Amino acid sequence: MNPTRFHWKGLEQVAAQVLSRAGVRGEDAQLVARSLVHADLRGVESHGLSRLPIYVQRIEAGLIELTQPPALVVRQGATALIDGKNQLGVVVGVAALDEAKQLARQHGIGLAGVRHSNHFGSCSYYAEQAVDEGLILLVLSNAPASMAPTGGIVPFFGTNPIAIGIPAGEQPPFLLDMATSVAARGKIALAAKKGSAIPEDWAIDADGLPTHDPTKALLGSLLPIGGAKGYGLAMFIDIVCGLLTGAAVGPGVKSLYDNWQDPQDIGHVFLCIDVQRFLPLDAFRQSMDAYIRQVKNVPTAPGVAEILIPGEIEQRIMTARKQDGIPFPQTVVEELAKLCSAYGIDLAQAVCTA
Amino acid sequence: MNPTRFHWKGLEQVAAQVLSRAGVRGEDAQLVARSLVHADLRGVESHGLSRLPIYVQRIEAGLIELTQPPALVVRQGATALIDGKNQLGVVVGVAALDEAKQLARQHGIGLAGVRHSNHFGSCSYYAEQAVDEGLILLVLSNAPASMAPTGGIVPFFGTNPIAIGIPAGEQPPFLLDMATSVAARGKIALAAKKGSAIPEDWAIDADGLPTHDPTKALLGSLLPIGGAKGYGLAMFIDIVCGLLTGAAVGPGVKSLYDNWQDPQDIGHVFLCIDVQRFLPLDAFRQSMDAYIRQVKNVPTAPGVAEILIPGEIEQRIMTARKQDGIPFPQTVVEELAKLCSAYGIDLAQAVCTA
Numbered sequence: 001m002n003p004t005r006f007h008w009k010g011l012e013q014v015a016a017q018v019l020s021r022a023g024v025r026g027e028d029a030q031l032v033a034r035s036l037v038h039a040d041l042r043g044v045e046s047h048g049l050s051r052l053p054i055y056v057q058r059i060e061a062g063l064i065e066l067t068q069p070p071a072l073v074v075r076q077g078a079t080a081l082i083d084g085k086n087q088l089g090v091v092v093g094v095a096a097l098d099e100a101k102q103l104a105r106q107h108g109i110g111l112a113g114v115r116h117s118n119h120f121g122s123c124s125y126y127a128e129q130a131v132d133e134g135l136i137l138l139v140l141s142n143a144p145a146s147m148a149p150t151g152g153i154v155p156f157f158g159t160n161p162i163a164i165g166i167p168a169g170e171q172p173p174f175l176l177d178m179a180t181s182v183a184a185r186g187k188i189a190l191a192a193k194k195g196s197a198i199p200e201d202w203a204i205d206a207d208g209l210p211t212h213d214p215t216k217a218l219l220g221s222l223l224p225i226g227g228a229k230g231y232g233l234a235m236f237i238d239i240v241c242g243l244l245t246g247a248a249v250g251p252g253v254k255s256l257y258d259n260w261q262d263p264q265d266i267g268h269v270f271l272c273i274d275v276q277r278f279l280p281l282d283a284f285r286q287s288m289d290a291y292i293r294q295v296k297n298v299p300t301a302p303g304v305a306e307i308l309i310p311g312e313i314e315q316r317i318m319t320a321r322k323q324d325g326i327p328f329p330q331t332v333v334e335e336l337a338k339l340c341s342a343y344g345i346d347l348a349q350a351v352c353t354a
Numbered sequence: 355m356n357p358t359r360f361h362w363k364g365l366e367q368v369a370a371q372v373l374s375r376a377g378v379r380g381e382d383a384q385l386v387a388r389s390l391v392h393a394d395l396r397g398v399e400s401h402g403l404s405r406l407p408i409y410v411q412r413i414e415a416g417l418i419e420l421t422q423p424p425a426l427v428v429r430q431g432a433t434a435l436i437d438g439k440n441q442l443g444v445v446v447g448v449a450a451l452d453e454a455k456q457l458a459r460q461h462g463i464g465l466a467g468v469r470h471s472n473h474f475g476s477c478s479y480y481a482e483q484a485v486d487e488g489l490i491l492l493v494l495s496n497a498p499a500s501m502a503p504t505g506g507i508v509p510f511f512g513t514n515p516i517a518i519g520i521p522a523g524e525q526p527p528f529l530l531d532m533a534t535s536v537a538a539r540g541k542i543a544l545a546a547k548k549g550s551a552i553p554e555d556w557a558i559d560a561d562g563l564p565t566h567d568p569t570k571a572l573l574g575s576l577l578p579i580g581g582a583k584g585y586g587l588a589m590f591i592d593i594v595c596g597l598l599t600g601a602a603v604g605p606g607v608k609s610l611y612d613n614w615q616d617p618q619d620i621g622h623v624f625l626c627i628d629v630q631r632f633l634p635l636d637a638f639r640q641s642m643d644a645y646i647r648q649v650k651n652v653p654t655a656p657g658v659a660e661i662l663i664p665g666e667i668e669q670r671i672m673t674a675r676k677q678d679g680i681p682f683p684q685t686v687v688e689e690l691a692k693l694c695s696a697y698g699i700d701l702a703q704a705v706c707t708a
Binding site: 074076077078079081106107108109110111113136148149150151152153154156162164166174176178182204207208209225226228229230231232233235236239240243244245246249250271273274275277278279284287288291294295298299300301302304306307308309310 | 428430431432433435460461462463464465467490502503504505506507508510516518520528530532536558561562563579580582583584585586587589590593594597598599600603604625627628629631632633638641642645648649652653654655656658660661662663664
C-alpha cells in the first residue's frame, strides 16, 4: 500500500471512528473530524489530521472531558460566557460559535467568551461556517507561551491567532486566519530538521539576540508581527480570551504537547456581526464582489501573477483537494496508520481510488 | 519670543478659539482642541496641533459641515449606524463613542458604525475615555490610500489604524494605538528631507521593488505589518468601516491634504465591551494589575531597561508634559503662530511661564 492521496470524506469517517472508539461521543467525534479534515482540505496541514494523534493521546491520558458538555455560565444582553468544561476544543468552539451567531441574529452583534477550553483547531473552520450564513465573524484565542513581549527574552504569549470571516457573493469570501507571530514554531522546527537558516525576523535566541539558527530559535522566543504592534495584539487577545473569561493567561496556558498533568485551560472569544442590521445582505454581497474585484485589479509587482484576497488560495486548494484527494507526507501517513490500527480502524478505506 | 514649551491647557484654549473663530460651534471646537492637544501630550505629534492648520484650511475651503450635527441613522439591538454628516472627525468620533458606550452598558457590547466622517485624530483619544469609565474599547478607521495589497504596486488601503483600550487598576491602562502599515508616511517624508535611508520593510517603489530610498518610497506604496497579515487586517478594517457603514473604501477615501473638491467620507467602527458582564470591574482591574506586573517581570534582552506595556511610554510622556510643558519643533510653532495671528488669537498666552 502506497497511499499518496486520501479522500476527504473517507478521512472524516476514519477520524470520527478513531475518536469515537477513544471515547468521544458520536456527534462530537464528527465535529472534531470535520475540523481537522477541513484544515487539510485548505492546505493548512499544521491544523489537520497531523493533530489527531496528540488529541487522542490527551484523551487516553485522561486530560480531556468527554461526557459533560460545555455549559453556559451566563447570557446577558448580547454577551455570553461559556465554560468549556475541558471538552475537546472543537466541541467547545462550535458551541461558542452557535451562541455568538444566535446573539448576533437577536442583537445585531454577539460576543461569546469561553474559558476552560483546549486546542480548538483552525480558526477558519468557525469563520467559514459563519460566512456561509451571511454573518461576519471574528475569532480570537490564546495559546501556550512561545512569544516574548517586546524587549523580553522568555516566552509569555502564545502565537495568539485572529481569524476573520466576511461573506461575499460570487467572489470567494474574505477569510483571514493569522497568528500574531511572524512564523509558526512548526516552521522553525522544520528548518532545524533540514539544517537550513531562518530569516532574522522570525525569532530570538535564549539571550534575546536575533538569530538565523533554527536550533537556537527553538530555545528562544518567536517574534511578533510588526514588532511592538504584534506584541500589543497578542496581549490584547490574551486579556480578552483569558482575563475577561476566567481562562488561563500567559504562561498559565498549558502546552498541548509538553504538559501531561493539567488541562490546557485555553480561552477564546467569538464575536459575530449580523450584516443585515446595516444593509440588506444581498447588497452587501454585491458590494463585496465589486470591492474584491477592485483589489484584485491593482497593478502587480514584477513576478506576481495575481493579487490574492485572504483565504482565496486556501479555497482553491480546497476545491482541488476535494476532487483530487489530499496528499500527506509519509510521516503523517505512518502516524495515522499506527493510530488507526491501534483502534482497529482501516485507514485504507480513505485512500483515493483513481 | 522664543517659545520652546507650551502649557497644554493654554494650547487647548488657543486651538478652541481658532476653531471657534473659523466657524466651529463652541462645544465642538473644544472637543477637537482636546483631541489634538491630547496627542501632543502623549508625544504623538503626528496627530497633534500640527494638524490644526489643515483642519482649518478645509473648513475655510467649505469642505467641512459645521452646523448639522452627526445623526443616528438607525439603532437596533446592540448596534447603531451614525451618519457623520461630514462634520469634523473628532465631533463625529465622540458621538460614535458615546453611542457605543451607551449600547455596551445596555447590552454588554455595543457597535457603532460611522459613515461620512473626516480625519478623527488619534484613536487613543477615544480609547482612553472608554477606559476611564471601566469599558474596553476597540476603534477602527479607514484612511486615504497609501498601502498596496500584497503583490500590488499601487496604494489602495490606508494605514487603517486599530486602537484598543483596556482598563487596569493601579497600573496604567492598556492603550494600543497602531497603524497596520510598518511605518507612517510622515516618517518616510522626514527621511527624504534629511536625505537618510529607510529600512527595507517600510515601503516599495512605484515598480513594486523594495527600496531604501525615501524619495522613491514616497512615489510608491507603504508596506503592511507582517506582509499578507497586515494587508488582511487593513482590508478587514476597510470593509467594516466602509462597506458595512456606507462610507468610502479603498482609493475612494479622499486625502486630507490633496483633495480640495470632496469630503473625505471616512468610515469608523467603535466597539465597546462592558467588563462587568463577565466579572466585577474591581476584580478585573486587580487581574489586570497582576497580569501587567507579570508581563513587566519577563527577563529582558541585553540593553533593554524595562518591558513597556502598550501606551505606557505615552502615559509617562503625558505626565511629564503636563508638568513641564509641550515642546514643539520650530516649524510647527511658526505654522501655529501664523494661523493664530490670522484669526487674531495670541499664541503667546499658551507659552509656559517657567
